[in-house]
Amino acid sequence: MTDVPTIPVGSAVDTAIQWLTTHAGGLFDAISAVLFFLVNLIYGVLAAPPSLVLVVIFGALAALCVRSVGMTVFAVLAFLLIDSMQLWHQMLQTLSVVVLAALIAIVVGVPVGVLAAKSPKTGLVVRPVLDFMQTLPVFVYLVPAVFFFGIGVVPGIVSTTVFAVPPAVRLTELGIRQVDRETVEAARAFGARPRQVLREVELPLAVPSIMAGVNQVIMLALSMVVVAGLVGAEGLGGVVVEGVTQLNIGAAFEGGIAVVILAVYLDRITSAAGRGRKRRKRTARTVPTRRFGGRRELSPESSDNLVATH
Numbered sequence: 001m002t003d004v005p006t007i008p009v010g011s012a013v014d015t016a017i018q019w020l021t022t023h024a025g026g027l028f029d030a031i032s033a034v035l036f037f038l039v040n041l042i043y044g045v046l047a048a049p050p051s052l053v054l055v056v057i058f059g060a061l062a063a064l065c066v067r068s069v070g071m072t073v074f075a076v077l078a079f080l081l082i083d084s085m086q087l088w089h090q091m092l093q094t095l096s097v098v099v100l101a102a103l104i105a106i107v108v109g110v111p112v113g114v115l116a117a118k119s120p121k122t123g124l125v126v127r128p129v130l131d132f133m134q135t136l137p138v139f140v141y142l143v144p145a146v147f148f149f150g151i152g153v154v155p156g157i158v159s160t161t162v163f164a165v166p167p168a169v170r171l172t173e174l175g176i177r178q179v180d181r182e183t184v185e186a187a188r189a190f191g192a193r194p195r196q197v198l199r200e201v202e203l204p205l206a207v208p209s210i211m212a213g214v215n216q217v218i219m220l221a222l223s224m225v226v227v228a229g230l231v232g233a234e235g236l237g238g239v240v241v242e243g244v245t246q247l248n249i250g251a252a253f254e255g256g257i258a259v260v261i262l263a264v265y266l267d268r269i270t271s272a273a274g275r276g277r278k279r280r281k282r283t284a285r286t287v288p289t290r291r292f293g294g295r296r297e298l299s300p301e302s303s304d305n306l307v308a309t310h
Helices: 008-023 025-047 053-068 069-084 087-116 122-134 136-151 153-177 182-188 194-223 225-229 234-247 248-284 300-309
Strands: 289-290 293-300
Touching: 008 025, 008 300, 025 087, 025 136, 025 153, 053 069, 053 248, 069 087, 069 248, 087 122, 087 153, 087 225, 087 234, 087 248, 122 153, 122 182, 136 153, 136 225, 153 194, 153 225, 182 194, 194 225, 194 248, 225 234, 234 248
Parallel strands: none
Antiparallel strands: 289 293
16 A cells, blocks of 8 residues: 655745745835834824723714614723723724724725626635635634734734635625626616726625625634734733733733623624615615716616616
């Protein structure tokens, strides 16, 4: 019986990482500097107002988006609890990382999702890559991130972004594919070109699915904060890691409670944004029109009305 030949996958990956570290070190340093600047910029904006002012802003945002007295009261009391546990700045550090990672994941994921929905060949290439990204253990992301960017917040941002990209791509692709074909044909019949159909019809109708993707991106990014704390990222993840390593159960529990509060708040805000968009489309009464090269073009709402009349 012949032995199965050994394929040195690990050695090849190690060689590739070392080669990239040696020959592309300047590029990684530039990326690290940009990410570090952006996360500090976001943190500076969030930390500028006093904590009580920001609590009021968070409560007002909950009232505006969710339109629930219970959620508004929960947001105010929950963030006051975080402040009382002396974890306010750590919470803002975590929120800064989540916001930056989510923005990058959305900026990358939404265009790729649109392209995958429009091109079957692209979809065939993208799907196995997304499967690989989602099923690879999250700790594996940290090893090359540390090699490329060193210890600190930047490898946490990079690993969080990579882990959060797949839902943005998948749900954007799903939303574009689920747009009613008759609505698209109605827009084309009024002279809309492909880019105009995408911009004025398909993307607006796919917003609920895209917002669901945004929600999942944020939730996955938050799930990585503790893992990012293992490589020196500050914030609530660092609090939890420090509490666990020092067997300080109380500190670790406080950090975990703060993560849960932040996750619930962001989940309700993004979920309400997606539901609000869907509700506005269902209850639209007007029939606005636009111009496509001298021809009238139906908006998504008016296209739905046209299809309904048929």
